[in-house]
Amino acid sequence: MSEDTINNVEEKERKSSTVCKRSREFIFSSARHVIRVNFCCPYIFGMPIDTAFYDLLGVHPEASEDEIKKAYRKKAREHHPDKNPDDPTAGEKFQEMAAAYEILSSVETREMYDRYGKEGVSGRGGGGGGPTMDPADLFSELFGGGMHFGFDFGGPGSRPRRSRGEDSVIPYDVSLEELYNGKSVKMNMEKEVVCNLCKGSGAKGAAKPKQCAKCEGRGWNMVQTQLSPGRIGTSRAMCTECGGQGEKLREKDRCKKCKGLKTVKEKTRQEIFIERGMADRQRIVLSGAGDEEPGVPPGDVVFVLKTRPHASFERSGNDLLTTVHITLSEALLGFSRILVTHLDGRGVHVTSPKGKIIKPGDSIVLRNEGMPVYKNPDQKGHLYVILEVDMPDEQWLKTVDVKALEALLPSKKAEMDPKPAVIDEVPFEESDIVDFGEDEADWEDEDDEHGEPECTTQ
Numbered sequence: 001m002s003e004d005t006i007n008n009v010e011e012k013e014r015k016s017s018t019v020c021k022r023s024r025e026f027i028f029s030s031a032r033h034v035i036r037v038n039f040c041c042p043y044i045f046g047m048p049i050d051t052a053f054y055d056l057l058g059v060h061p062e063a064s065e066d067e068i069k070k071a072y073r074k075k076a077r078e079h080h081p082d083k084n085p086d087d088p089t090a091g092e093k094f095q096e097m098a099a100a101y102e103i104l105s106s107v108e109t110r111e112m113y114d115r116y117g118k119e120g121v122s123g124r125g126g127g128g129g130g131p132t133m134d135p136a137d138l139f140s141e142l143f144g145g146g147m148h149f150g151f152d153f154g155g156p157g158s159r160p161r162r163s164r165g166e167d168s169v170i171p172y173d174v175s176l177e178e179l180y181n182g183k184s185v186k187m188n189m190e191k192e193v194v195c196n197l198c199k200g201s202g203a204k205g206a207a208k209p210k211q212c213a214k215c216e217g218r219g220w221n222m223v224q225t226q227l228s229p230g231r232i233g234t235s236r237a238m239c240t241e242c243g244g245q246g247e248k249l250r251e252k253d254r255c256k257k258c259k260g261l262k263t264v265k266e267k268t269r270q271e272i273f274i275e276r277g278m279a280d281r282q283r284i285v286l287s288g289a290g291d292e293e294p295g296v297p298p299g300d301v302v303f304v305l306k307t308r309p310h311a312s313f314e315r316s317g318n319d320l321l322t323t324v325h326i327t328l329s330e331a332l333l334g335f336s337r338i339l340v341t342h343l344d345g346r347g348v349h350v351t352s353p354k355g356k357i358i359k360p361g362d363s364i365v366l367r368n369e370g371m372p373v374y375k376n377p378d379q380k381g382h383l384y385v386i387l388e389v390d391m392p393d394e395q396w397l398k399t400v401d402v403k404a405l406e407a408l409l410p411s412k413k414a415e416m417d418p419k420p421a422v423i424d425e426v427p428f429e430e431s432d433i434v435d436f437g438e439d440e441a442d443w444e445d446e447d448d449e450h451g452e453p454e455c456t457t458q
């Protein structure tokens, strides 16, 4: 058999490809053969080693953020347990999709997933210390409204090597008062620190780890992965035996203190400053205060502020909104009183202009009584006040001279002129407005603003 040498390789863009924009055709030609091979992005661009999450949402691994969001909205709506009461697996599917979306919607976790597959993002979402988001929260963020589910994704697993320790992201509930007045918070936390007995080697004395037998020291093994339905690819997966390290300590060689884990838990005391005017979801970063790992700088501890709803104030940027109830007498004759008790306990006194009648729902603005401006707290937003007029009750009516009142008030509506030809007498009955249109109540499917046809038959 004579040898055949490839003497030309031509790369072509596959114009007709429906699979992938970045799909390429390589033509290897030798004296006797021309071999055409089609490669898709996962092979040649080092794209995802695992596309299960993309498949779940029905998007290509190259989909844009917007495409992923759209696809999730559509899928989540289809698989929402409320819409599939007869499908016992609906809740599970819905959660899987939420988990996939959680990973793919963030640039950082998506990149980890693309590079390392599910292993790279395990521990995210399910008690791994990373940021977690409930699928119900995701859903309400996308659609509004609320519901609740348990959520568990991933699990313990080894993580790929990093240049820096993992950040600990901790949601922190704050009140509007705390954001208005500022506050310092001390808290006890537990973090991983490099074991001082073995100095982070995990080994007893001078014991050295042995090469991992499973991966022969590579840290990865070749596995078959489904790239997309019908496309099987061979790809690298982190070695589960040694956690991608390529080497392993024998049981008896492990450090007594950290049991070979290289780090131990340590209690620390952290202090964070909630500054005046900080925003909801603002991050307070304690640089380098996160878990330590041998050989890499520690990650950060990141507190993400979450504002608790307030009983009387609503915030938008630096402005505040509140509703104040005034009496009918105040509406007609004016007021001069403490209208609002502010977030710092101050009374805010307001005098209405003489001769001004306030209608129910009228609003006023109290300049510079809003939230302090972050980093410039002497400057403030505005406080908007909606004035609701409380009508007096029937008990009051019994105590007054109704004839005298009628004479004082503007006159009643005159009889219609000309009168309609037919007049029916209908009884006066009090109602609850929620009963209005009750028979028609049904789940309305609000569709995508952009209205892309999903599946059109031609």
Ligand SMILES: [Zn+2]
Pocket: 195, 196, 197, 198, 199, 200, 201, 202, 203, 255, 256, 257, 258, 259, 260, 262, 263
């Ligand atoms: Zn140790």
Ligand SMILES: [Zn+2]
Pocket: 212, 213, 214, 215, 216, 217, 218, 219, 220, 239, 240, 241, 242, 243, 244, 245, 246, 247
């Ligand atoms: Zn191994």
